[in-house]
Amino acid sequence: MSAVAARPVPAVTNSPDAGCREFVLRLYVAGQTPRCMRAFVNLKQFCELYLADRYQIEMIDLLRDPAQARRDQILAVPTLVRRLPEPVKKIIGDLSNTQRVLSGLDLRAEAL
């Protein structure tokens, strides 16, 4: 935890109700492209850092299940969807910018 505390953004566990909020995330990829793999690695690191023990990541390969793209309105790849907590949020790109991911997941407000 010391590593987290050293971050400019305080650990989200400081927030009153943050500890009980479970994050259900879905990462849509299309095959194992470098960009998609990078997104997954970035996401994993991010979650360990900010959402330790309260996140689930489901990876969906659209090449295997193309109909899913239409059902979930996926256009860009990779796309991260926050299914829970509601409302549903979308972040597109390889998730290389942590600040953007924080704001995309509405974690910034929670963190402050």
Place this chain on the structure above:
Amino acid sequence: MQGGPATPRGAGTAICLAVPNTPYEETARVQPREIGKAPTGIQGLDEITHGGLPLGRPTLVCGGAGSGKTLLATSFLVNGAQLYGEPGVLMTFEESGGEIAGDVASLGFDLAALADAGKLFVDYVRIERSEIEETGEYDLEGLFVRLDHAVRSVGARRVVLDTIESLFSGLSNSNILRAELRRLFRWLKERGLTAVITAERGEGTLTRQGLEEYVSDAVILLDHRVTEQVSTRRLRVVKYRGSHHGTNEYPFLIGRDGLSVLPVTSLGLSHRASLQRISSGIAELDGMLGNHGYYRGSTVLVSGSAGTGKTSLAAHFADAACRRGERCLYFLFEESPHKLMRNMRSIGIDLQPWVTQGLLRFHAERPSRAGLETHLAMMHQLVREFRPTVAIADPITNLVSIGSPNEVRAMLTRIIDFLNVSEVTSLFTSLAGTNNQVADGESGVSSLMDAWIVLGTDEVGGERRRRLSILKSRGMSHSNRIREFELTASGLRLLGHPGLRSTPTAVGE
């Protein structure tokens, strides 16, 4: 090069073989005469494009809001699925599938039924900038996956992307977008899909996002103009690589049967001239017209001041056509059909039975309701639909109120051309000033006409007497006399007595 035995003919062949790379040969090889076409099934459009859109290639359809882009694109898909056995994919970025289905339902398109039958796949791509955060690199592989899935699901040959430009408002990275669009159009081409991509008209450019750079095989521009509160829709084929096409602006209509484009300006003066004659409905008038009446397929102008009997003459003509069992289309620009029928009953012509039997159809409309082009397109569509042998427009003078004399003349030229080619005999009435003076606009129109009958009145001994004369009737010897006539309870009757100036001679001299 060739051995001694070569005959002069053989030598000629050798020369041809030796120089296959002349510039002429080169051009001939890289530019096949006409590329394959995918018919749109849209009336008129396939004529202008000589068969349809470029097969297996994307076509850009651009125009302002409400110009009919989506409708054109949807018609292309629905007709493909219903008429040409080519299933299609509709990918819509602006309206949801349900909204589009509702919009086109009024035209008799049942998208849901087509989708159920496996002939159409509708995918609504919703993209909301406010809901999306962008971080780092991405591509639009999701779009490709969806399109590919849709195409495979129905075995599509046709694809519509309506309006893909919406992506620019949904995603901020236009560099990625442009690269991906380029890839998308290449993707479509590689699969040999005939695609229609719609785009919003830009300021000074064909499309807002410059899509014409990417889709360059064919470009169709739609336009919706409102001049003096009268709206006219026009279509123009801006570009069509590897094919001939009409280059004019063509008016088009969005009617209850969908879109129809009016290709009449493409008509030449090559129609056949019939030798057959048909009755004017008035025996004595037929007599004046070389004893046999009008030429079939010709154009007759009846002009005269108010109350001289122009409509009566037209009604006789309509009645006679229906009596022969032919169909007559009657355009009314002033009165309602009921009023006309009531008035004609007073001179013994009952048109109601013909309407009931489906031989006579009225189309009554105020000229001010639509622009000239729209009227033209409407008349065109009705003629195609009803297939009359006789058409009447009563009176054409009212059209002058919605256009300049030149425009009216141009429009009439086009409708007359079209009627001639369709071998429809037509009669136009025109309101002239008093005293049999020929109005300026009228003299412009009259040169288009094959026959011109002038009606007038004279005051004789405190009585108004009607008279009729044939100013011209091309291709036949006709009476030059001015004949007096009466409107009696049993119709228009030419009086056997001489008219004003002429000496008594037999009818039909």
